[in-house]
Amino acid sequence: xxxxxxxxxxxxxxxxxxxxxxxxxxxxxxxxxxxxxxxxxxxxxxxxxxxxxxxxxxxxxxxxxxxxxxxxxxxxxxxxxxxxxxxxxxxxxxxxxxxxxxxxxxxxxxxxxxxxxxxxxxxxxxxxxxxxxxxxxxxxxxxxxxxxxxxxxxxxxxxxxxxxxxxxxxxxxxxxxxxxxxxxxxxxxxxxxxxxxxxxxxxxxxxxxxxxxxxxxxxxxxxxxxxxxxxxxxxxxxxxxxxxxxxxxxxxxxxxxxxxxxxxxxxxxxxxxxxxxxxxxxxxxxxxxxxxxxxxxxxxxxxxxxxxxxxxxxxxxxxxxxxxxxxxxxxxxxxxxxxxxxxxxxxxxxxxxxxxxxxxxxxxxxxxxxxxxxxxxxxxxxxxxxxxxxxxxxxxxxxxxxxxxxxxxxxxxxxxxx
Amino acid sequence: xxxxxxxxxxxxxxxxxxxxxxxxxxxxxxxxxxxxxxxxxxxxxxxxxxxxxxxxxxxxxxxxxxxxxxxxxxxxxxxxxxxxxxxxxxxxxxxxxxxxxxxxxxxxxxxxxxxxxxxxxxxxxxxxxxxxxxxxxxxxxxxxxxxxxxxxxxxxxxxxxxxxxxxxxxxxxxxxxxxxxxxxxxxxxxxxxxxxxxxxxxxxxxxxxxxxxxxxxxxxxxxxxxxxxxxxxxxxxxxxxxxxxxxxxxxxxxxxxxxxxxxxxxxxxxxxxxxxxxxxxxxxxxxxxxxxxxxxxxxxxxxxxxxxxxxxxxxxxxxxxxxxxxxxxxxxxxxxxxxxxxxxxxxxxxxxxxxxxxxxxxxxxxxxxxxxxxxxxxxxxxxxxxxxxxxxxxxxxxxxxxxxxxxxxxxxxxxxxx
Numbered sequence: 001x002x003x004x005x006x007x008x009x010x011x012x013x014x015x016x017x018x019x020x021x022x023x024x025x026x027x028x029x030x031x032x033x034x035x036x037x038x039x040x041x042x043x044x045x046x047x048x049x050x051x052x053x054x055x056x057x058x059x060x061x062x063x064x065x066x067x068x069x070x071x072x073x074x075x076x077x078x079x080x081x082x083x084x085x086x087x088x089x090x091x092x093x094x095x096x097x098x099x100x101x102x103x104x105x106x107x108x109x110x111x112x113x114x115x116x117x118x119x120x121x122x123x124x125x126x127x128x129x130x131x132x133x134x135x136x137x138x139x140x141x142x143x144x145x146x147x148x149x150x151x152x153x154x155x156x157x158x159x160x161x162x163x164x165x166x167x168x169x170x171x172x173x174x175x176x177x178x179x180x181x182x183x184x185x186x187x188x189x190x191x192x193x194x195x196x197x198x199x200x201x202x203x204x205x206x207x208x209x210x211x212x213x214x215x216x217x218x219x220x221x222x223x224x225x226x227x228x229x230x231x232x233x234x235x236x237x238x239x240x241x242x243x244x245x246x247x248x249x250x251x252x253x254x255x256x257x258x259x260x261x262x263x264x265x266x267x268x269x270x271x272x273x274x275x276x277x278x279x280x281x282x283x284x285x286x287x288x289x290x291x292x293x294x295x296x297x298x299x300x301x302x303x304x305x306x307x308x309x310x311x312x313x314x315x316x317x318x319x320x321x322x323x324x325x326x327x328x329x330x331x332x333x334x335x336x337x338x339x340x341x342x343x344x345x346x347x348x349x350x351x352x353x354x355x356x357x358x359x360x361x362x363x364x365x366x367x368x369x370x371x372x373x374x375x376x377x378x379x380x381x382x383x384x385x386x387x388x389x390x391x392x393x394x395x396x397x398x399x400x401x402x403x404x405x406x407x408x409x410x411x412x413x414x415x416x417x418x
Numbered sequence: 419x420x421x422x423x424x425x426x427x428x429x430x431x432x433x434x435x436x437x438x439x440x441x442x443x444x445x446x447x448x449x450x451x452x453x454x455x456x457x458x459x460x461x462x463x464x465x466x467x468x469x470x471x472x473x474x475x476x477x478x479x480x481x482x483x484x485x486x487x488x489x490x491x492x493x494x495x496x497x498x499x500x501x502x503x504x505x506x507x508x509x510x511x512x513x514x515x516x517x518x519x520x521x522x523x524x525x526x527x528x529x530x531x532x533x534x535x536x537x538x539x540x541x542x543x544x545x546x547x548x549x550x551x552x553x554x555x556x557x558x559x560x561x562x563x564x565x566x567x568x569x570x571x572x573x574x575x576x577x578x579x580x581x582x583x584x585x586x587x588x589x590x591x592x593x594x595x596x597x598x599x600x601x602x603x604x605x606x607x608x609x610x611x612x613x614x615x616x617x618x619x620x621x622x623x624x625x626x627x628x629x630x631x632x633x634x635x636x637x638x639x640x641x642x643x644x645x646x647x648x649x650x651x652x653x654x655x656x657x658x659x660x661x662x663x664x665x666x667x668x669x670x671x672x673x674x675x676x677x678x679x680x681x682x683x684x685x686x687x688x689x690x691x692x693x694x695x696x697x698x699x700x701x702x703x704x705x706x707x708x709x710x711x712x713x714x715x716x717x718x719x720x721x722x723x724x725x726x727x728x729x730x731x732x733x734x735x736x737x738x739x740x741x742x743x744x745x746x747x748x749x750x751x752x753x754x755x756x757x758x759x760x761x762x763x764x765x766x767x768x769x770x771x772x773x774x775x776x777x778x779x780x781x782x783x784x785x786x787x788x789x790x791x792x793x794x795x796x797x798x799x800x801x802x803x804x805x806x807x808x809x810x811x812x813x814x815x816x817x818x819x820x821x822x823x824x825x826x827x828x829x830x831x832x833x834x835x836x
Contacts, residue, residue: 016634018459019645023446027464032439040434042471044464046445053460060478077616079623079632116613118620134552136817138613154476157635159818198495206499214433216440225439279727286712287705290726294704297780297819305732307725308698310709312724318736348732362715399577399717 009065013072018048038180062149072156074139087126100140132168178293183236185226188257220407279348280306281340284358304348319343334391341379342389372396427483431490432736438465456600480567490574492557505544550586600655603644606638606675617632638825696726697766699758702776722766737761752809759797790814
């Protein structure tokens with residue numbers, strides 16, 4: 001393997017992924033983690049638990065690639081067959097790995113449960129494989145050489161997969177020593193369409209450019225991702241920063257955040273850093289702002305609480321929105337948004353509060369206020385300490401209810417990061 | 419192609435999927451749609467825009483399968499290469515399809531935009547391909563026979579892919595007429611571990627059984643999925659119902675819902691059917707119950723609103739929890755949960771209200787109340803119409819903050835479905 005030419009593939013295994021509508025998120029996560037080490041993934045394969053298809057997929061990936069990361073099919077039940085299938089590809093028997101079994105027993109002991117006999121299957125490995133300890137679940141992973149490729153097999157549960165990837169796979173790839181030092185940067189953008197942003201940044205996105213610049217869209221936000229490679233991580237980071245410095249003036253007001261962390265994390269860090277507390281008054285976002293912020297450990301340092309005021313009665317009773325405002329302007333209006341934010345700030349004794357009220361669809365749109373019309377307000381303290389509430393309206397393109405709601409949540413994050 | 423043996427594969431194409439962390443949701447959607455027609459998909463491949471990898475992936479899938487549905491790589495820019503690569507696999511040239519070009523022009527005319535020259539590429543097709551009209555975007559799809567397989571190539575944008583799949587692919591598959599009628603059923607279970615449930619249902623999960631029975635875990639809930647095949651859909655449904663009837667007594671109190679719909683949808687249907695309104699008082703679930711219910715169109719028929727009462731002050735001020743209760747029992751206690759639910763029911767004038775208060779972690783656990791301890795309460799009207807609030811505690815295994823929160827949300831759904 002020469003520097004920077006490591007070929008990698010990813011396999012996600014499970015009938016539930018191929019047939020039952022469960023979306024494979026493991027491959028994308030693994031690819032991102034490998035990318036950060038400078039390993040470019042060529043292909044993902046998603047395959048069911050059927051032994052013939054699975055055998056063909058594993059053997060094919062191991063023939064094409066230098067490194068294959070597979071996840072799934074390590075559970076205790078008979079429909080989990082990855083161990084047997086890898087052994088079959090290798091034409092070798094399974095062995096019972098007592099160390100792994102002791103770890104399974106210890107896991108159950110910590111969780112005060114008796115061990116079902118079927119869990120013994122989880123301690124079986126192909127003869128030539130090395131077990132990869134699982135500190136957060138019962139299924140150990142394993143590592144084995146197949147058709148000249150290094151194959152890592154991890155549990156399919158995302159939480160366990162992530163731990164084993166960090167504990168075993170990423171360090172092993174670094175030991176392989178053939179990696180090109182890389183650095184990444186990410187600029188978060190709201191406002192333009194993906195096509196418009198693509199035209200604006202066209203010259204930066206040509207193949208072969210270093211750092212590589214790519215645009216991805218998710219939830220109404222665009223991410224401009226930079227991946228630079230150089231002889232050292234520091235040099236790669238410098239390349240990324242040079243390109244970021246060229247991009248910033250081109251992005252202008254569209255740019256609202258930078259950094260590899262997820263946006264809600266950046267928001268929480270900002271609030272905690274400023275020692276500001278926050279509350280939400282959510283109508284059309286229906287609790288999403290509160291849910292995404294409280295996904296994060298430590299969110300109670302900044303987050304006081306929120307009201308999901310779906311009905312008009314709730315806006316009146318719980319946020320003190322004057323009935324006259326609701327009657328005169330309607331629930332989706334800037335005066336009502338301003339009153340909701342002010343009400344939330346005062347009731348939760350928070351430093352600031354944000355309100356959302358809008359039409360997420362599919363029903364409820366009118367000519368004046370089509371689906372996608374969302375009013376926002378930010379309430380803060382004015383110089384005298386009383387509440388000052390500013391409202392504004394965004395017309396979000398109606399690409400479906402979930403899209404409108406997600407885009408509205410990002411407008412909240414953008415407001416808090418500006 | 420004989421009845422029921424149609425082999426199908428799906429390919430999703432794009433560098434953003436393989437490298438940039440964008441999750442491929444197209445494959446899962448297409449697989450579900452094909453599954454409903456009785457076409458079982460064997461494999462998904464996700465591959466970048468690089469021509470060598472793409473050519474290998476397309477040729478491989480067409481050799482293995484009878485039907486291949488690919489999406490992506492049909493855009494106007496030079497890094498979209500699916501048309502050229504399919505032509506190369508077929509060893510034939512591209513032709514300019516004037517009908518497709520007229521459709522691209524008409525699309526731009528409707529959207530009052532000038533046509534960039536680069537869009538002419540979108541009207542090019544492999545010589546032997548048939549264009550598939552796109553009524554919602556600029557990129558036409560195409561259909562062509564490759565290595566004996568029927569290959570359908572669709573745009574990668576999910577909204578456009580879905581329209582072309584419905585307009586062209588599903589009708590074509592029905593014309594192929596070789597489909598095995600199938601039916602599905604799903605039983606939702608909470609309580610046992612996956613391994614324990616697997617042991618209980620072991621005999622049902624043996625390979626080759628019809629209906630096939632599989633277990634999948636997500637968010638603290640287990641789903642037992644049945645897929646039956648027969649000479650008619652009705653006969654397949656009868657097979658599923660026979661197996662479901664055998665499974666129900668084995669699942670006992672673990673079983674809390676049935677049906678192919680997502681659990682929050684079942685909850686909303688139940689509430690709307692009973693003409694009951696609901697409110698939430700959420701502490702540890704932080705707005706997740708409200709967010710998941712309001713993801714659904716029509717949720718305002720039942721959902722009045724919620725309070726995310728993260729701080730003690732919020733429990734006091736917005737839900738009227740007596741200070742003495744908080745001081746005597748602590749925020750995570752059954753008396754406080756009961757008071758939260760009662761407060762939410764009254765303030766939102768709802769028929770019922772559910773409260774959650776617990777320790778999601780990673781911090782905050784004690785010997786008495788370790789991480790994962792969650793108190794719930796359900797407030798309803800008693801015979802006299804005043805509020806009756808019942809509380810209970812669940813010790814959720816501490817498998818991480820998100821896991822505890824998700825499992826707590828399912829406990830709420832379970833309560834509403836029993």
